[in-house]
Amino acid sequence: MESRKSSSLDKLGMNKKNKILSIFATGWFALLSLIIVFPIFAGLLASFRPGQELIRKGLSIDLDVTTMTLNNYLYLFSGNADSQKYFMWFKNSLMLTLISVVGTLAVCYLVAYGLSMYEFPLRNFLFFLVIATMMVPFEILMLPLYKEVISLNLIDTTSGVLLPGICAASTIFFFRQYMIGLPKELLDAGRIDGATEYGICFKIMLPITKPAFAAMSILCAMGAWNNILWPMLVYRSASKFTLPIGLNTLLTPYGNNYDVLIAGSMFGIIPVFIVFLCFQKYFIDGMTAGAVKG
Amino acid sequence: MKIRKFLYSQRVAPYVFVLPFILSFCFFWIYPLCSTIVMSFQDILPTRTEWVGLKNYKKLLIDTTFHQAVINSFQYMLLTILLLIPFPMAFAVMMDSRLVKAKGVWKAFLYLPALTSVVISGTLFRLMFSEYSTGQLNVITGILGLGTFKWLKVKATGLFALVMVCCWRWTGVNMLYFLSGLKSIDGALYESAEIDGASAIQKFRFITIPLLKPTTIYVLTISIYAGLAMFMESYMLWAGPDSPNNIGLTIVGYLYKRGITKNQLGYGSAVGLVLLAIALVINVVQLILSGTFKKEEK
DSSP states (O other): OTTOSOOHHIIIIIOSOOHHHHHHHHHHHHHHHHHHHHHHHHHHHHTTSOHHHHHHHOSOOOOOGGGOOSHHHHHHTSOSHHHHHHHHHHHHHHHHHHHHHHHHHHHHHHHHHHHHHOOOTTHHHHHHHHHHHHTSOHHHHHHHHHHHHHHTTOTTSHHHHHGGGSSOHHHHHHHHHHHTTSOTHHHHHHHHTTOOHHHIIIIIIHHHTHHHHHHHHHHHHHHHHHOOHHHHHHOOSGGGOOHHHHHHHTOOTTOTTHHHHHHHHHHHHHHHHHHHHHSHHHHHHHHHHHHHHO | OHHHHHHHSTTTHHHHHHHHHHHHHIIIIIHHHHHHHHHTTEEEOSSOEEEOTTHHHHHHHHOHHHHHHHHHHHHHHHHHHHHHTHHHHHHHHHHHSTTOOSHHHHHHHHHHHHHSOHHHHHHHHHHHTOSSTTSHHHHHHHHTTOOOOOGGGSHHHHHHHHHHHHHHHHHHHHHHHHHHHHHTSOHHHHHHHHHTTOOHHHHIIIIIHHHTHHHHHHHHHHHHHHHHTOOHHHHHHTTSSOOGGGTTOOHHHHHHIIIIISOOHHHHHHHHHHHHHHHHHHHHHHHHHTTHHHHHHO
């Protein structure tokens, strides 16, 4: 994007090589970034101080290095009961994220493949249904789904958390938009070479859909890692809690666990940040796909 | 062998591919939707289920706590739309110009909050909006000479805190949406406008804004839904579904309190369906006003 010859402000006629304007504009984004990073930075500083201070004083920028200690993190990694609990949540979150990404992508790819590669009578109707499911916020289906999961005996199971969301309409939509632009001649070429319909799907089309997989896997992973409302309803036993649910249980009015809460919160952001920094491009592709085409 | 041949035929294969969606649609969309509609006409007690007709809906009409929740959700939705469309759009236009240096860095920073879970961002904001004079927001208002506030105990400041969490998390994301919308605008339009002697403001008004319309409609649609269905932000700021005088209660928060906490599935369902009706009506009106349907008829 940066390398483009002209851009909209330039097109508006403001391209006067105005250095002052450039410094002002860049400075504005620097300031905005500073404001945005502020809460995380304050949280990071607080994670080096006793949790009791948080409950007594609230969160604010305190740059006094002399009062900082590594105690919260040492406690977090000490291997005691609290630490074990924290890493159990961490592990549960990792597992849930992994299963959820693999399951969602596999299912959504297949559905989108069917919707984009074939002409069949129900095609447009089914695609309309995909869009329709996006029109009802999950929160409205929360109660009946909760009741359904209980009656199916899936409460407190990972299947109960995953199954209702595995056919994610937005993911199907993204894959479908991506694949509808792929050349259909590849299918016929595959058929002439004697490949079956499923062989074509897995051996010919799957490899050229990789960029879509990259974008969607990151988006799904982030969603699964951060998801709380539905897992919180389904999981009942403390041994199954994910990181967001676990951290939420520490948010008590007594503040007796704020050491783990603040250090654990900061440590819990790290995996997402690393993934983001490595795959920033795919993040943005996945995020913006709906906005341009929809 | 026959079955295999049938399943592998070109006419049956697409149905095999879309089967997971059909199953999921039936079990996890149509069924719960119908069951919540049915439940909204029932009283569901642990031992028996009673048909009560419109009783739940009539109760909603006079339930002042529910009215409070609807008002809160509407105020939140309107404020987030007012803040999260014009500003990200302006930032995107700025970011798209050659004036801004080191774009990648700023984009990454602005995007960061969207990566944090609502639990972590909610906890951080809860602590920043602490009522002690040492909480960050009170430090700032102190410097400005405004004194200290009990942020999360008063309606106006509580709503402010909620809107701040939302703006903090989504400004960068919405900016990215608008940036990708700007990318799709044809540069030749600006050039010909320039030849016709259009000013910068005219070009923004008559080229950028109309051509960004699909993006704007998309952002508006998701903002309406997210705004009306907001719950976890409030849950985190007040460490649970309860807030003093219900200042942070939203429609979904009320649905949660009734349906999950109090296990009144019937009444909770009615709350959910009213929310669905509101969301659909607003969205359809919005889409008609913006002419989206007209375009598709062509």
